[in-house]
Amino acid sequence: MSVVEIVIEEGQKSERIDKVLATANTEWSRSQVQQWIKDEFAKVNGDTVKGNYKCKVGDVVTLEVPDLKEPDIVAEEMDLDIYYEDEDVLVVNKPRGMVVHPAPGHYTGTLVNGLMAHCKDLSGINGVMRPGIVHRIDKDTSGLLMVAKNDMAHESLVNQLVAKTVTRRYKAIVHGVIQHDHGTIDAPIGRDKQERQSMTVTDDRSRDAVTHFTVLERFKDFSLVECKLETGRTHQIRVHMKYIGFPLAGDPKYGPKKTLPIEGQALHAGVLGFVHPRTNEYIEFEAPVPKVFEEMLELLKKRS
Incomplete structure (x- = not known):
């Protein structure tokens, strides 16, 4: 307790x-x-x-x-989009709308349920609810995740995240036309005192957070940006882009309501790179944006 x-x-x-x-x-x-x-x-x-x-x-x-008894997590056969797999690590492209790991209200249909059916063994460091999960992305964010298949790999990947050596690049559609081509947002993130389920830029009980961004394309009222994470705080890109006045399109928590015909934030974890825990070789993967993201870009091009 x-x-x-x-x-x-x-x-x-x-x-x-x-x-x-x-x-x-x-x-x-x-x-x-x-x-x-x-x-x-x-x-x-x-x-x-x-x-x-x-x-x-x-x-x-x-x-x-009270101490909660963790439920048995059921393995579920899924058509996972696996980009890489060996005895130590697995890289998977998570679709929009899928929760990464089980939690109250989401005990089935998660990425973990699918991984348990796909793999015989996963790292047990994060417990039975999050086997193999080293990092995560939000339900409506699509893209690449690295998964540890044993504890050695898990510890190596976590250490790389702490050392800020993992490459994580995201594409996002944001409101507004960003005039400068590049920028860095260095602003600490903590829990919002007024809305406890949201995060915000704050100096009170916050953790350092750094996001680098590059504008890839400009439209009439929106911009396509690539964000590179230096740190990995909860909702980091969503909070940081809102902080500088360019919230993500479709974001139900941090952005304007119903501005583009997309459910959930237009955010995709497209590039993931890390040093392999066993071979010590750097490996990198890239996944294209999902169809709905591509459709929003085509719509914005037509409007412009």
Whole structure:
């Protein structure tokens, strides 16, 4: 059992405690939190409360999170787009709309479910819910991911991510016409105090984040850019491009609503390169943008 403590801030004033706790961790469902409150695992200033308790600024909320039994993850046969595979690593092109690993609400149909049917062995470092997963991309982001098939490979790939030596280049369609050809966004990213399920540029409890971008093509009201990640923070490209005034097209969380006929952000992890854990040779792969992304580019060309 672990204990989580939250001090209520101005932006959370008058919110129900079940909502505050449900947004403190994106993997907790509202119903799960409500059950914990009913079971008296949650306290405010040391006292148990009901789920409809309205929080006050300065309230100290503590939650004893019971140890959860992780569900058995079922292997599912899928037509995976494998770009490379050997005894140590696998590179797969994840389609838009697919969740990388199981989580509450998504225990089937994830990339991990498909990998478990495809591979006999995957690294166990990240536990049974995320076998082989070294890094991830958002559900509606398409593109290349490296997967570790044993713990040796996993440790090597993670160390390369920490050392910032992995090549990760993305293509994105963003709102607005960026006038300069190149740029670097060096701005720390942390959780948004007002919207706990979102990230934002902030100096408070944030982590360094660096994104380099190059404009590939300009349209009437949009730009096609390539973004190169130096760090890999949650929603990094989406947050950084919004921060400089050019949010991603189709982004339901950080961008304007319904501006292009595309569901989810127009973002594709097209280039991935790393040093092979066993051979020490640098290998790099490139995947073309998906059909819906290409259709948006054709639409923008016609509008221009």
